[in-house]
Amino acid sequence: MTDYPIISQRSLPKVGRRSLMGIMPTRREASELPLPNAHEVVVYKSAGSYIVDDGRSRTTDDHIVNATNITVVDMREDAPIQVETSIRSAGEVEFVVHVTFLCTVKKPEEVVDAGLRDIRASLTHYLIQHQPLFHLGEDYHLNQIAVVWRNVTAEVKAFFSVRPPRLRGVDVKLGNIEVLTPDELHKQQREREMETLLSSEQQQMEHQLAKERAELEESRRRNEEAFELERRLHAQKLEQMQQQMTHMQEQFQRQLAQQQLEHEQRLRTATFQHAATEVTRLKEVLGADETEMTTIFPGATGDRGVAETVDALNADRERRREQEAEDARYEREIKRENTRMQYDMEVARLKAQAQVVATGINRGLADHRDIEHVTSVLNGVVKSLETASATPAPQAARPDGNAQPGRPAGDPGDEPGRAEAGDDDVIEAQVVSDDPDSSDSDADAGLREDDLGR
Numbered sequence: 001m002t003d004y005p006i007i008s009q010r011s012l013p014k015v016g017r018r019s020l021m022g023i024m025p026t027r028r029e030a031s032e033l034p035l036p037n038a039h040e041v042v043v044y045k046s047a048g049s050y051i052v053d054d055g056r057s058r059t060t061d062d063h064i065v066n067a068t069n070i071t072v073v074d075m076r077e078d079a080p081i082q083v084e085t086s087i088r089s090a091g092e093v094e095f096v097v098h099v100t101f102l103c104t105v106k107k108p109e110e111v112v113d114a115g116l117r118d119i120r121a122s123l124t125h126y127l128i129q130h131q132p133l134f135h136l137g138e139d140y141h142l143n144q145i146a147v148v149w150r151n152v153t154a155e156v157k158a159f160f161s162v163r164p165p166r167l168r169g170v171d172v173k174l175g176n177i178e179v180l181t182p183d184e185l186h187k188q189q190r191e192r193e194m195e196t197l198l199s200s201e202q203q204q205m206e207h208q209l210a211k212e213r214a215e216l217e218e219s220r221r222r223n224e225e226a227f228e229l230e231r232r233l234h235a236q237k238l239e240q241m242q243q244q245m246t247h248m249q250e251q252f253q254r255q256l257a258q259q260q261l262e263h264e265q266r267l268r269t270a271t272f273q274h275a276a277t278e279v280t281r282l283k284e285v286l287g288a289d290e291t292e293m294t295t296i297f298p299g300a301t302g303d304r305g306v307a308e309t310v311d312a313l314n315a316d317r318e319r320r321r322e323q324e325a326e327d328a329r330y331e332r333e334i335k336r337e338n339t340r341m342q343y344d345m346e347v348a349r350l351k352a353q354a355q356v357v358a359t360g361i362n363r364g365l366a367d368h369r370d371i372e373h374v375t376s377v378l379n380g381v382v383k384s385l386e387t388a389s390a391t392p393a394p395q396a397a398r399p400d401g402n403a404q405p406g407r408p409a410g411d412p413g414d415e416p417g418r419a420e421a422g423d424d425d426v427i428e429a430q431v432v433s434d435d436p437d438s439s440d441s442d443a444d445a446g447l448r449e450d451d452l453g454r
Helices: 108-114 119-128 131-135 142-162 182-286 290-301 306-362 368-390 440-446
Strands: 006-011 040-046 049-052 069-074 079-087 095-105 170-180
Touching: 006 108, 040 108, 049 108, 069 108, 079 119, 079 131, 095 119, 095 142, 119 131, 131 142, 142 170
Parallel strands: none
Antiparallel strands: 006 069, 040 049, 040 069, 079 095, 095 170
8 A cells, every 4th residue: 555644745826816807706726626535634734734624615715725735634544554574584585574554544734744645664664673573584494484473473562562653643553464475475466466456447537537527516616607707797787778778768758748848838828829819809709898808718718618608708797787786776875874864863953943942932031032033043944954855865776777756856755764744843834034134143142041041
């Protein structure tokens, strides 16, 4: 067996920045890394430290990306390592001694650090440094090989127990011990060579399969990276196209809205101009004034027919005439009430004056001057009544605007406060004064409250 416990060892180049556009992380190519068997481990040397791969490492891990050396270590338990040496015999032919050591790697990082690439050389040196072993066959011939075997076995075991081999990171146990003749040695060598050949071919096939598998894995990884890059580039282009499409749609919507607004404005302008023309024409045809523009405008815009417009215009005019008639009636009622109030006040004042005169006469207070004063007062009363009677009274309104038939205009007979003939307080007489020069001031001086109280 060769290359134990280190199966393979090589240096690794420095990894460059090979990530695609900074999207993918930096990684080491899978083809640069070995594919260990189930009983093997990989030891990476990174930044002066040895790191044992536990099987879960990825090509993007720092200790793999930054590794400068990689080693594959055989971790089989009790791996047999055979050491061969020759000892002299009593004849010309030498005895061949085969000692098998059972080795188990405990710390692969220490094995790599110690550089135990082929442990057979170290164990051979360990065995041949025991010089008493080479004198055990000097007294025996080839036919006494059994005795030589017993002596050699005892000597090797004693030496191993007293001074066992010490190798860093490897546990060594003593296995089988054989003493062979040259013929047996040649036969055994041929068998070993055959086994070695078969094992070599199998290893070559396994390595070739592992290499093809690694290449396939690397090709798959590259395809995945290329696909991921293509997918992201496609996604970016698609997003840009969507943004451009959205911008174009927004711009188109704005232009469409602007055109629609301008069209509506032009349509409203044309409609308004047409409506203004139609309004003017209808105004002339229907003989409408400015106050009736709101009525004929719907007919000009087409919202109402001409017949409906004429009906509405006539209805508005009828309502306006009725309102004007109502306002006129209200004004006449106001004037009538004012006239009635003035008439009632004048009658009340005249009654009071007549009452004073009648009281003075009844008391016998009248003399020449008093008679003249009474005559003057009565003249004033008659003039006041004539003035009040001459005030025109409003008549009941008729639809044709004429006064109520059967009663002359200004007749106060319908006034509620007018004095009727036969009232006790009104003296129906006319006294003509003999002294035309007598004045109201003299009459007032002749008849006073003091004289009435005499």
